[in-house]
Amino acid sequence: MNTTTVSAAPVLHAGQTIRRADRRLGVFMLAPALLYITLLVALPFLLALFLSLTNSSAGSLEFSFVGLQNFKNVVASPVFRRALRNTFVFTFVSQAAVMVLGNVLARALMRPFFGKTLARFVILMPWAAPISLATLGWLWIFDSTFSVINWLLKVVGWLGPGQWYYWLGDTTLGMVAIITIHVWRMLPFSTVILLAGLTSIPNEVREASAIDGAGTLARIFQIEIPMMRPILTVAVLFGVVFTFTDMSVVYLLTRGGPYNSTHVLASLAFQDGVLGGDVGRGAAVAIFLVPVLVVLAIVMLRSSRRAEVV
Amino acid sequence: MQTRRQFVVRGTKLVAVGAVAAAAGPTIFVRDAKADGQLKILQWSHFVPAYDKWFDPWAKEWGAKRGVNVTVDHVGFADVVPRATAEVAAQSGHDVHMFLGLASAFEEHVIDLADVVAALEKKYGKQVELAHRSTYNPFTKKQFALSDMWVPDRGNYHKEVWSKIGMENGPSTYDDLVKAAPEIKKVAPQMQIPIGVGLSQDIDSNMAVRNILWCHGGSIQDKDGNVVLNSPETLRALEYTKKLYSVGMTQAVLSWNAASNNQAFNAQETAYILNSISAYRTAQDNKLPVLANYFFTPALKGPTGTQLASEHVMSGYVVWKFSKSQDLAKELLVALVDASRDSMLGSKLYNFPSFFGAAAEPNTPLNRKQESGAAWIAAQCNKDPFGSTPPDKLALLAKSLPWSTNLGYPGFANPAEGEIFDTYVLTDMFAKAATGALSPKDAMAEASTRAKQIFDKWRQKKMVPGGGKDK
Numbered sequence: 067m068n069t070t071t072v073s074a075a076p077v078l079h080a081g082q083t084i085r086r087a088d089r090r091l092g093v094f095m096l097a098p099a100l101l102y103i104t105l106l107v108a109l110p111f112l113l114a115l116f117l118s119l120t121n122s123s124a125g126s127l128e129f130s131f132v133g134l135q136n137f138k139n140v141v142a143s144p145v146f147r148r149a150l151r152n153t154f155v156f157t158f159v160s161q162a163a164v165m166v167l168g169n170v171l172a173r174a175l176m177r178p179f180f181g182k183t184l185a186r187f188v189i190l191m192p193w194a195a196p197i198s199l200a201t202l203g204w205l206w207i208f209d210s211t212f213s214v215i216n217w218l219l220k221v222v223g224w225l226g227p228g229q230w231y232y233w234l235g236d237t238t239l240g241m242v243a244i245i246t247i248h249v250w251r252m253l254p255f256s257t258v259i260l261l262a263g264l265t266s267i268p269n270e271v272r273e274a275s276a277i278d279g280a281g282t283l284a285r286i287f288q289i290e291i292p293m294m295r296p297i298l299t300v301a302v303l304f305g306v307v308f309t310f311t312d313m314s315v316v317y318l319l320t321r322g323g324p325y326n327s328t329h330v331l332a333s334l335a336f337q338d339g340v341l342g343g344d345v346g347r348g349a350a351v352a353i354f355l356v357p358v359l360v361v362l363a364i365v366m367l368r369s370s371r372r373a374e375v376v
Numbered sequence: 377m378q379t380r381r382q383f384v385v386r387g388t389k390l391v392a393v394g395a396v397a398a399a400a401g402p403t404i405f406v407r408d409a410k411a412d413g414q415l416k417i418l419q420w421s422h423f424v425p426a427y428d429k430w431f432d433p434w435a436k437e438w439g440a441k442r443g444v445n446v447t448v449d450h451v452g453f454a455d456v457v458p459r460a461t462a463e464v465a466a467q468s469g470h471d472v473h474m475f476l477g478l479a480s481a482f483e484e485h486v487i488d489l490a491d492v493v494a495a496l497e498k499k500y501g502k503q504v505e506l507a508h509r510s511t512y513n514p515f516t517k518k519q520f521a522l523s524d525m526w527v528p529d530r531g532n533y534h535k536e537v538w539s540k541i542g543m544e545n546g547p548s549t550y551d552d553l554v555k556a557a558p559e560i561k562k563v564a565p566q567m568q569i570p571i572g573v574g575l576s577q578d579i580d581s582n583m584a585v586r587n588i589l590w591c592h593g594g595s596i597q598d599k600d601g602n603v604v605l606n607s608p609e610t611l612r613a614l615e616y617t618k619k620l621y622s623v624g625m626t627q628a629v630l631s632w633n634a635a636s637n638n639q640a641f642n643a644q645e646t647a648y649i650l651n652s653i654s655a656y657r658t659a660q661d662n663k664l665p666v667l668a669n670y671f672f673t674p675a676l677k678g679p680t681g682t683q684l685a686s687e688h689v690m691s692g693y694v695v696w697k698f699s700k701s702q703d704l705a706k707e708l709l710v711a712l713v714d715a716s717r718d719s720m721l722g723s724k725l726y727n728f729p730s731f732f733g734a735a736a737e738p739n740t741p742l743n744r745k746q747e748s749g750a751a752w753i754a755a756q757c758n759k760d761p762f763g764s765t766p767p768d769k770l771a772l773l774a775k776s777l778p779w780s781t782n783l784g785y786p787g788f789a790n791p792a793e794g795e796i797f798d799t800y801v802l803t804d805m806f807a808k809a810a811t812g813a814l815s816p817k818d819a820m821a822e823a824s825t826r827a828k829q830i831f832d833k834w835r836q837k838k839m840v841p842g843g844g845k846d847k
Contacts, residue, residue, distance in 0.1 A: 121833055124461040125482035125791070130836070139829055144822065145804075210628035211568055211640050230568070235576075235627030323577040324630035325807040326800065340458050342799035343481045343791070344833065 111356070117349040124343035136350035146351060149322075149329040153355075155241065156316075156330050157309045160248045164305055165298075167249065168256030172264055175257070193254035201247060201318035208233035208243045208319070240320050240328040247315050252308070256301050263297035264290065295369075303366040310362070311355060331355050413444040415704050418459060418470040421450045422723065423654035423689075430722025438711050444704060453579065453634065457798065463696065471699035472708060475521065476579075478783060478794035479692040483513060483520040483839060486694040490519040492706050496713050500733030501746045506782040507730035510690045510789045515601070515841045521692035524712045525719060525727035527652045528776035529583055529688035531673035534647040534666070537564045546673040547648065550591060550616060553676070557624025560647050571624035572646030575617070575807040576632040577800040583686040584650045585806040589613045590686075590785060591678030596796060596827055599786045601842025603831050606824040612679070614809040614816035621810035630807055642666055652688040653770065657724050660763065668765075674772055675779040683779045690782065691730070717752070724762045725770060728753065750774075787842075792827075792834040801826050 118136055122129035140146045175186060192200065207214050210232045219225045233239045267290060275285050291298065313332035316322060322329035322337060329337070331354055339348015417435060422428050432448045439446030451459055453476055463469030464485050473479075479486070489511075497503065507523035533546035541559040543552065553571050560570035573588075574581030589595060593609035621629075628640070638655030640646045644666050649655070659667050675685035693712070695705040712719070716729035729735045732753065733745030740748040754774035759767045784793040796802065805823035809816040824847070834840040 121836060123481065123791075123833075123837070124457075125464055126484045126837065128484070128837075143826070209636075210626075210631045211636065211645055212643070230626070232627035232631065234631035235629070240631070320631065321577045321633070323800075323807075324575075324627070325804045325811075325813060326577070327813075337799055340461050342795045343457070343461065344795060344799075344830075 114349045114352055117345055118353050120346045122345040122349075124340065124345055129346070132346065136346045137353075140347060140350045140354075145326045145329065146334065148327055149331050149334040149351075150354065152241065152328060153310060153330040153332075156245060156248070157306055160245045160252065160309055161302065161305050163245070163249045164252045164256045165302065167253055168260050168301070171253065171257040172260035175261055176264055189257060190254045192251050197251065197314045198318060200251065201315060204243070204247050204250075205319060210235045234320050235324055237324060237327040240324065244315050244319055244328060247319065248309060248312070251315070252305055256305065259297060259301040260294070263294035266297075267293050299366055299369055303363070306362055306366075307359060310359060413442075413701075413704070414447065415439060415444050415472070415701050415708060416447045416449070416470040417472045417474070417708070418449050418451065418456075418463075419474050420453050420456055420476055422726075423453075423652065424657050424723050424726045426657075427719075427723040427726065430718065434715065434718070434722075435708070438708065442704075442707075444701075446708075467698045469696070469698075471695060471701045472705045473694050473696065475692040475694065476689050477692070477797060478510065478789050478791070479521040479694050480513060480789055480839075481791040481794050482694060483516065483518060483791070485697050486520050487697055487699075487702055488518050488520070489522045489695065489706070489709070492522055492709055493519050496522075496710060496731055496734075499742075500713070500731040500736070500749075501742060503730045504732065504777060506687055506780055507690065509782040509784065509787075510687070511692055512788065513790065513839070514788055515790070516839060521694045522709050522713075523691050523730040524693065524709070524716065525723075525730055526690045526780070527688040527726055527728060528773050528780055529587070529650060529652060529685045530675065530772065530776060532641055532649050532651055532655065533671055533673055534564075534641070534644065535669040535671045537567070537647040537669070540564075546671060547676060548673065549677045550588065550620075551679070553648065554616075554620050554623055556647075557620070560624070564647060567645055567647055569624075569626050569628055569640060569646040570648075571620060572629060572637050572640050572649040573620070573625065574632045574637055574650075575621070575625075575629050575803060575810055576636075577803055578633050578636075580634055580637055580651060580688075581629075581632065581803045582797055582800065583688060585617075585802045586783070586785075587650065587675060587685045588617055588678075588806070589802070590684040590781070591676065591682045592616060593678065593680060593682060595786055596793060596802070597784065597787045597790075597831070597842065598845070600845070601787050601790065601831070601840055602845040602847070603824065603828050603842070604845075604847045605827050606820060606847045610820050611816055614806065614820060616679075617806050617810045618812070618816060625810075627811075630811065641670075644669075650685075653724070653726055653773070657726070657762070671769065672772055674776065684781050684785065685776075685779055686783060686785075687780055691727075716749075720753070720756065721761065725756055725760065725773065728773075728776075790834065790840045791837075792831040792840045795830045795834075796827055799830075801830075 119131055119133060120129040121132045171189060175182065175189075206212065213231065213233055215233070216225060216231055219231070225231070231239060233243045271289060271293070272285065275289050280289065311332055313330060313336055316328060316330050316333040317336065320328045322333055331351055335348045335352040338351060339345050342348070419428075419431065428450060435446045435448050449470065456475055460473055460475070460482055463473070464482060493503070503523065504526065507526055511521040511523050512519050531546065535544065537560055538544060538546050538556070540563040541556055543556060547553050547556060553573075557570045560567065564570070573584050575585065589610060592613035594605070594607055594613050596603065596605050598604045637646070637649040637651055638658060641649045641655060642659050642664050656670055659670055675683050677683045693709055695702055699705060713731050713734050716731060716734035720727050720729060720735065729749065732749035733742075734749060735752045736745040736748035737752065757770045757774040760770050764770060783789050783797060801823050805819045808814040809819040814822065828846055831840060831843070831846070835843050
């Protein structure tokens with residue numbers, strides 16, 4: 067008995083020490099990530115919230131509180147309302163296109179064919195290309211005076227004399243151009259993720275479904291997509307958040323034109339806050355991104371957790 | 377013996393120390409270098425690349441004579457303001473920052489250059505009025521920037537096309553553009569855009585719409601800083617633009633960037649644009665077919681005879697308060713004005729001196745320096761040293777001062793005018809009215825509301841006058 071008691075005590079003590087040390091190490095290992103989030107996410111966010119309530123300008127470190135005046139002005143602005151609408155259109159249309167096209171490409175890349183390695187390399191190129199460089203190329207493709215697409219359409223007889231598409235001079239065509247470039251840019255990432263998801267499904271499952279008489283559509287919608295749900299969630303969450311906060315394509319391609327009609331919230335915040343120097347107004351515009359992103363993140367993470375439980 | 381945990385902890389410590397050292401290093405080294413005599417200049421990438429090839433060695437040579445290490449960093453014109461914003465926020469960066477338009481929004485963070493201007497005026501006589509109005513705030517009485525040069529903004533017309541419609545000297549009034557557009561379509565159907573006046577969110581369009589507004593009697597502010605955009609004159613300018621757009625322009629002009637009108641004219645896709653001579657120099661350098669038909673007009677006249685055009689570029693050099701080399705920076709700016717002749721030639725006659733007297737013949741008495749400088753400038757324009765045919769093709773540039781004015785006309789340039797410029801309030805108004813997206817009246821009301829919000833904000837900061845007579 068005594069021996070047991072004496073020998074048990076040091077074992078318990080050692081376990082506690084290890085747990086405590088592990089906890090310390092855990093905190094220590096997490097610290098860089100926490101520090102990163104605090105310094106580069108939380109603090110700038112709180113600063114933006116603070117600045118949105120002031121009349122702060124780019125060329126000045128002095129400001130006074132103006133309450134909700136920036137928000138009132140912003141909401142009353144037709145340019146802002148248009149940008150808000152564009153942000154949703156830009157995000158959801160481009161993400162829908164990316165998911166559909168990504169699925170098609172991933173399925174194509176699963177099959178063996180000649181030149182598959184080269185095809186994969188070419189598909190990945192847009193992801194690797196710097197967006198500023200790529201958009202300059204697209205700028206020429208969609209140029210209102212020298213558009214390559216238009217010249218091609220002329221040659222094949224689609225456009226008659228006097229007919230011309232002003233890709234960047236028309237509100238609707240401008241948005242089409244912006245979404246096209248963004249889809250081109252996001253497609254490789256989605257394709258790779260979906261390809262990983264598809265290859266992770268055991269072949270036995272597909273074979274069993276074939277034996278049970280499932281057709282192609284039934285296999286895709288009732289077996290593969292449910293099984294890929296966690297990975298699809300990651301792809302959609304990343305894509306939506308990335309697109310919702312992106313301004314590079316708009317800024318490089320249309321600069322929000324014609325007449326400020328193709329802005330998204332991020333590009334409008336940049337125009338007002340950095341180019342125009344009205345930091346308070348720019349922060350107010352940017353703050354409108356937050357509630358949507360929070361809701362999106364919660365929805366996506368919940369659906370992801372549910373999928374994991376299943 | 378080292379356990380895995382010890383290795384991780386020690387390794388992390390090493391990385392942390394390394395990161396801190398790496399982050400602090402540049403700051404420490406930069407400060408030491410500045411103390412040894414370093415001057416950092418942020419300069420735009422000039423629209424005529426030859427200028428950069430002149431400026432950079434010139435600045436370095438100037439520094440070398442004084443034992444100062446001069447660094448020149450170039451950014452695209454669109455990055456000049458964002459870069460300034462970042463440097464102000466960091467309270468660190470270059471000593472001298474060159475603005476193309478209005479530096480007035482940064483007034484609080486720059487030193488007063490009144491002594492530099494006073495010294496230069498003592499040496500060369502008064503600077504041109506539009507340079508004064510672009511770099512001085514009469515409300516705060518601060519000389520926040522120094523202009524060494526400005527650029528005339530005149531029309532470029534296609535000689536052959538305009539000759540075919542009986543106007544071989546090009547247009548002289550805004551009404552001429554409306555009359556000519558249908559005729560140009562007939563004689564040059566291959567041209568996509570008969571009249572290429574930009575209505576987009578870019579620097580050239582921003583100037584073009586101001587020209588139209590002013591020549592129709594309108595303006596954003598009056599001479600005392602009251603917002604007067606909401607006026608019958610503005611409405612008239614918008615209705616004119618709507619008409620011009622319907623007869624002579626296409627949606628292409630709504631999407632143009634700073635290079636687009638140059639490219640369209642150089643490709644002979646338009647018969648008239650508003651621009652500086654950079655597009656012409658590009659055509660010369662590349663020996664483009666359009667060259668023989670490349671000719672120029674002065675600013676066009678409005679319905680009541682008003683003839684005005686915005687400067688195309690107005691340099692505004694500022695010296696940041698956080699600079700540790702302020703005296704050196706001031707010396708550099710004086711030297712830059714001293715070199716006005718070289719600067720004009722280095723830019724292939726793109727830059728016009730803000731101090732005409734600085735281009736005077738040596739040993740000219742002060743009271744005759746401006747006249748002498750103007751004569752030298754005219755001599756260059758009358759016989760272009762860079763190979764124009766005929767040699768006097770650029771002669772009208774020498775007479776551009778009377779019809780050139782500053783952003784903010786008829787008042788001084790100020791931060792509110794700058795913000796309206798940078799957020800495209802006017803181009804937005806003109807484009808909406810021209811395309812019918814809004815009626816001219818609604819477009820004017822929308823822009824006027826925004827202009828008043830911007831002016832009110834800057835008035836609260838006590839940097840802009842007026843307000844009592846806003847319309």
